[in-house]
Amino acid sequence: MESLRWSNRPQLQRPVLIAAFEGWNDAGDAATTAVRFLAERWRARPFATIEAEEFFDFTTHRPLVQLDEDGRRSITWPRNRFLSASVPGFGDVILLDGTEPALMWRTFCRQIAHVVESYDVSMTLTLGALISDVAHSRPVDVFGSSADAALSERFHFEPSTYEGPTGIVGVLQTVLHEAGVPSGSLWAAVPSYVHGSPSPKAALALVDKLANLLDVGLPTTDLQIATAAYERQVNKLVSDDEETIELVRKLEQRYDEMSDPAGLVEEVEQFLRERLDE
Numbered sequence: 001m002e003s004l005r006w007s008n009r010p011q012l013q014r015p016v017l018i019a020a021f022e023g024w025n026d027a028g029d030a031a032t033t034a035v036r037f038l039a040e041r042w043r044a045r046p047f048a049t050i051e052a053e054e055f056f057d058f059t060t061h062r063p064l065v066q067l068d069e070d071g072r073r074s075i076t077w078p079r080n081r082f083l084s085a086s087v088p089g090f091g092d093v094i095l096l097d098g099t100e101p102a103l104m105w106r107t108f109c110r111q112i113a114h115v116v117e118s119y120d121v122s123m124t125l126t127l128g129a130l131i132s133d134v135a136h137s138r139p140v141d142v143f144g145s146s147a148d149a150a151l152s153e154r155f156h157f158e159p160s161t162y163e164g165p166t167g168i169v170g171v172l173q174t175v176l177h178e179a180g181v182p183s184g185s186l187w188a189a190v191p192s193y194v195h196g197s198p199s200p201k202a203a204l205a206l207v208d209k210l211a212n213l214l215d216v217g218l219p220t221t222d223l224q225i226a227t228a229a230y231e232r233q234v235n236k237l238v239s240d241d242e243e244t245i246e247l248v249r250k251l252e253q254r255y256d257e258m259s260d261p262a263g264l265v266e267e268v269e270q271f272l273r274e275r276l277d278e
Contacts, residue, residue, distance in 0.1 A: 003051045003053075003054055003107070003108075003111055004048060004111045004115070005049045006048045007048065007049075008047050009047065013092050013121055013139075014092070014119075015091070015093050015121055015122065016035075016092075016094070016121070016122055016125065016214070017093070017095075017096060017121045017123070017125070018035060018038065018095050018096070018124075018125050018126075018210065019035070019095070019096035019098060019124065019125075019127070020032045020034060020035040020096070020097065020126065020127040021098040021099055021100045021168055021169065022078075022099040022100065023100030024167055025100070025129070025167050025168075025169055026128070026245040027127055027130050027131045027195050027202070028190040028194075028195060028199030028203075029202075030198075030199045030200075030202035030203045031096075031127040031129050031205075032097065034127050034206040035095055035096070035097050037203065037207055037222075037245035038095060038207065038210075038218075039085070039097065041219070042085035042087055042217060044085035044095050045085070046081050046082065046083045048082040048115060049079070049080060049081045050080040050108065050112075052080070053099035054108075055078075055108050056078050056099075056103065057103060059131075060102065061117075063075045063076060063078070064076045066117075074163045078099040079097060080099055080101075080121070081096075081098075082115055083095045083096075087216055088215065090214055090216045094119065095122065096217070100167060100168045106175075108168070108170055109159065109172050110175075112172060112175075113175055116176060116179070122182070123181070123182045123183070123184075124176050124181055124182070124184075125184055125185070125210065125278045126172065126183070126184075126186070127186050127206050127210070128185060128186070129189070129190050129202050130187055131189075131191075131195040132190065132191070132192060133191075133192055133251060133254075134189045134191050134251060134255065135248050135255055136230075136235075137235075137252035138232060138252060138256075140188050140189060140190065140204075140205035141189055141205075142186055142187065142188050142203050142205050142209040143187045144156070144157035144184055144186050144213075145184060146183065146184035146185070147174075147177050147183070148182045148184065150182065151182040151183070151184050151235075152184070153268065155213050157184055169185060173185060175198055188205045188209075189202070193238075193244055193247060193248075194237065197230075200223050200226035200227045200229075200230050201230055201231065204217065204224065204225060204226075204227050207223060233235060
């Protein structure tokens with residue numbers, strides 16, 4: 001695994017891997033915000049990275065130049081780093097704070113699979129967020145999906161029946177499923193009319209859902225405060241446009257009348273087809 005760089009080797013007992021990737025499946029930065037929130041709350045420490053050189057086209061995903069307080073330049077490359085933590089009352093976890101690669105997806109997934117095998121990971125959960133016709137003023141639905149029958153039954157996930165183009169999350173899920181590692185995905189919906197803005201509300205929904213599935217206590221005050229500020233900002237934005245006001249009203253009515261989890265399944269599948277055919 002030449003692209004996998006270890007900084008240390010933490011001692012972990014059958015950890016759960018939780019992963020999110022910047023890119024097409026991270027609407028409103030919700031999935032990566034959730035993983036970074038977990039890393040901070042659980043005081044997770046980095047222990048390995050996947051080098052970016054082989055997996056990214058830097059003409060389309062350019063590295064960033066930054067200056068520190070002394071004016072010294074540094075370059076930030078697309079990040080895929082592993083962090084570990086021991087969660088009180090639960091056990092060990094590995095967090096993957098990632099970026100969807102442009103190249104060599106099978107080789108990229110083998111780097112992750114090597115970490116999974118090295119630590120005898122008991123389960124993998126990937127986080128995602130999609131652009132959808134939902135209202136910012138209503139609760140965020142989170143949809144769980146898995147090709148693993150036992151995991152689907154345990155967490156009341158929908159069996160994965162999607163067919164069509166896929167992203168790195170789908171490829172990783174397949175690689176791990178074929179390796180016998182129980183794997184599932186959680187998806188949150190972000191309003192289409194503010195999809196370009198960070199959505200702490202969707203991130204909070206993912207964190208809450210994950211904490212519920214793993215049965216761990218997790219204070220989320222910071223995300224709750226950010227969510228309240230987000231809703232105030234979007235309310236102000238919406239109030240300045242009559243068409244958006246009407247759109248939000250219709251979306252609120254649809255949610256109140258239907259609130260059908262199966263509808264989000266269809267939204268996820270349509271999102272995958274449309275985004276990956278672009």
